[in-house]
Amino acid sequence: MQIKSQKQQKSCKTKGLTKSDDEFITMVKQKFFEYKSEADLEFKDLTDDVADFVKISGIKDGMVLVYSTHTTVAICVNEKEKGIMADFKDVLKKIVPKENYYRHNDLAIRTENLVCQSGASDCLNGHSHCTQLLMRNSETVPVMNGKMELGTWQRIFAIELDCCRPRKLIFQIIGE
Amino acid sequence: MQIKSQKQQKSCKTKGLTKSDDEFITMVKQKFFEYKSEADLEFKDLTDDVADFVKISGIKDGMVLVYSTHTTVAICVNEKEKGIMADFKDVLKKIVPKENYYRHNDLAIRTENLVCQSGASDCLNGHSHCTQLLMRNSETVPVMNGKMELGTWQRIFAIELDCCRPRKLIFQIIGE
Amino acid sequence: MQIKSQKQQKSCKTKGLTKSDDEFITMVKQKFFEYKSEADLEFKDLTDDVADFVKISGIKDGMVLVYSTHTTVAICVNEKEKGIMADFKDVLKKIVPKENYYRHNDLAIRTENLVCQSGASDCLNGHSHCTQLLMRNSETVPVMNGKMELGTWQRIFAIELDCCRPRKLIFQIIGE
Numbered sequence: 375m376q377i378k379s380q381k382q383q384k385s386c387k388t389k390g391l392t393k394s395d396d397e398f399i400t401m402v403k404q405k406f407f408e409y410k411s412e413a414d415l416e417f418k419d420l421t422d423d424v425a426d427f428v429k430i431s432g433i434k435d436g437m438v439l440v441y442s443t444h445t446t447v448a449i450c451v452n453e454k455e456k457g458i459m460a461d462f463k464d465v466l467k468k469i470v471p472k473e474n475y476y477r478h479n480d481l482a483i484r485t486e487n488l489v490c491q492s493g494a495s496d497c498l499n500g501h502s503h504c505t506q507l508l509m510r511n512s513e514t515v516p517v518m519n520g521k522m523e524l525g526t527w528q529r530i531f532a533i534e535l536d537c538c539r540p541r542k543l544i545f546q547i548i549g550e
Numbered sequence: 551m552q553i554k555s556q557k558q559q560k561s562c563k564t565k566g567l568t569k570s571d572d573e574f575i576t577m578v579k580q581k582f583f584e585y586k587s588e589a590d591l592e593f594k595d596l597t598d599d600v601a602d603f604v605k606i607s608g609i610k611d612g613m614v615l616v617y618s619t620h621t622t623v624a625i626c627v628n629e630k631e632k633g634i635m636a637d638f639k640d641v642l643k644k645i646v647p648k649e650n651y652y653r654h655n656d657l658a659i660r661t662e663n664l665v666c667q668s669g670a671s672d673c674l675n676g677h678s679h680c681t682q683l684l685m686r687n688s689e690t691v692p693v694m695n696g697k698m699e700l701g702t703w704q705r706i707f708a709i710e711l712d713c714c715r716p717r718k719l720i721f722q723i724i725g726e
Numbered sequence: 727m728q729i730k731s732q733k734q735q736k737s738c739k740t741k742g743l744t745k746s747d748d749e750f751i752t753m754v755k756q757k758f759f760e761y762k763s764e765a766d767l768e769f770k771d772l773t774d775d776v777a778d779f780v781k782i783s784g785i786k787d788g789m790v791l792v793y794s795t796h797t798t799v800a801i802c803v804n805e806k807e808k809g810i811m812a813d814f815k816d817v818l819k820k821i822v823p824k825e826n827y828y829r830h831n832d833l834a835i836r837t838e839n840l841v842c843q844s845g846a847s848d849c850l851n852g853h854s855h856c857t858q859l860l861m862r863n864s865e866t867v868p869v870m871n872g873k874m875e876l877g878t879w880q881r882i883f884a885i886e887l888d889c890c891r892p893r894k895l896i897f898q899i900i901g902e
Contacts, residue, residue: 400576400577400578400724400752400902401752401902402752402787402788402789402901402902404787404868404870435578435580436578436724437613437615437722437724437789439789439866439868441866441867441868441875442877443875443876443877443878443880444877444879444880445803445804445805445877445879445880450683450687451621451687451688452621452679452682452683452687453621453663453679454662454663455654455660455662455663455679456653456661456662457652457653457654457655457656457659457660457662457676458653458654458676458679458680460653461652461653461654461676461679461680462679462680462683464650465645465646465680465683465684468645469645469817469820469821470817474816476809476813477808477809477810477812477813478807478809478810478813479809480809483809484807484809485808486806486807486808486809487805487806487807487879500809500810500813503804503805503807503810503813503814504810504813504814504817506804507802507804507814507817507861507885508684508817508860508861509683509684510686510862510865511802511803511804511865511880512803512865512866512867513686513687513688514615514617514688514690514866515617515688516580516615516617516720516722518580518720518722523617523619523720524619525618525619525620525621525718526619527620527621527663528619528620528621528687533683542877544868544870544875546789546868546870548724548752548788548789548900548901549578549724550576550577550578576751576752576753576754576900611754611756612754612900613754613789613791613898613900626859626863627797627863628797628855628858628859628863629797629839629855630838630839631830631836631838631839631855632829632837632838633828633829633830633831633832633835633836633838633852634829634830634852634855634856636829637828637829637830637852637855637856638855638856638859640826641821641822641856641859641860644821645821684860685859685860686862689862689863689864690791690793690864690866691793691864692756692791692793692896692898694756694896694898699793699795699896700795701794701795701796701797701894703796703797703839704795704796704797704863709859724900725754725900726752726753726754
């Protein structure tokens with residue numbers, strides 16, 4: 375994890391802000407979180423990793439942003455229960471079916487962004503992009519007293535909307 | 551572009567921290583907001599409560615996060631007009647019908663999270679979870695000059711996706 | 727409400743902050759961004775404008791919020807490819823068709839918010855409101871080392887859900 379504010383915090387401590395004062399200084403800390411997704415519509419549970427990041431950051435009160443650097447991954451907060459994950463698949467099958475015609479997949483007419491990162495089949499994911507537009511690229515969770523204020527059933531997920539490749543997320547916290 | 555902090559920053563560097571400089575210090579403040587939802591797809595208008603929170607916080611410029619601690623409530627910013635609320639019900643009825651089969655509701659196969667908080671019927675809300683996944687768990691609103699910069703028709707809502715129970719939200723502001 | 731920073735703020739004021747310390751001071755900066763939308767479901771690419779704002783802000787690490795002050799515009803992060811934009815139009819045509827009956831458009835029964843900002847036809851946008859409720863009013867992007875950490879294909883868009891009028895967004899950055 376990058377602990378960007380460490381130096382500033384120390385210099386502050388050195389120059390007259392005594393031990394107890396370093397707590398109040400607002401800080402920004404961030405880390406990249408990488409994993410390999412394993413299935414289409416996989417709900418990758420990030421909760422423990424984000425919680426560890428918050429703990430190590432030393433920030434007591436603030437906001438933690440969980441951000442996807444992709445265009446076919448969604449970040450969500452919901453319950454971890456296998457039924458919901460399968461039910462959501464059914465909903466998407468109905469409203470954004472993979473089998474429909476998508477111009478994004480039609481290499482006879484498409485002219486933009488034809489260099490794919492992980493093989494030609496990854497370009498043919500019009501349904502994934504349309505689904506992401508109906509979801510969200512990040513979620514923000516409040517941190518109080520050094521911990522995320524998640525409700526009883528809340529878990530943080532990265533939902534794979536295409537499939538099976540290395541994914542890179544960013545956890546970023548700002549607070550004091 | 552407004553560069554609000556420029557002056558404060560300079561005066562800080564030059565003068566040490568004098569009386570007027572305490573304005574620039576970034577702060578985090580938060581409160582829990584509790585209410586009881588009264589209907590399925592109720593649009594609970596939070597705007598005045600969030601505005602009061604922002605005012606009392608004393609923060610002039612920053613971001614206010616409105617966060618749900620649940621998995622079947624969505625936070626949205628939209629117009630307050632009864633027609634829209636009823637129209638949205640029709641849209642959801644079509645894309646995530648309550649009457650469909652949901653594995654989450656099938657107690658013959660479900661094995662996880664079977665302790666419900668407010669009665670067995672609250673477990674049978676597969677449509678609510680799927681709808682929340684298509685919506686969002688929080689919204690962030692910019693605060694400028696001590697007030698939220700909401701547009702003319704913008705109101706902040708907690709939308710009840712299941713029904714009728716105590717709900718706990720978090721308002722959190724970070725700024726200076 | 728917890729007012730966490732009050733005590734620390736005072737101790738900071740007392741002790742002074744020297745020149746090198748201004749680096750760590752968290753700042754909030756903001757600007758309004760205005761444009762005229764030109765088509766229904768136009769994807770207005772904001773990426774370069776937000777990047778310029780981040781650069782001029784001088785903030786190295788933090789979060790930038792891109793916020794719509796409207797109720798029929800959505801903010802999204804996705805790929806810029808003409809096919810996707812047309813594909814998404816097809817998805818919305820199916821799930822929130824403009825031609826459906828909307829109470830919001832039924833002036834025989836509607837009683838609220840009947841003053842429209844830019845002509846009567848702009849009131850008749852029930853489908854736009856319902857679509858926005860399935861999308862989002864803002865997105866937040868992490869800033870590291872003075873730049874947004876967008877992935878290879880990520881661009882920031884304001885999606886016009888109604889049509890063709892002046893639109894006002896807010897870019898706001900908080901960080902250090």
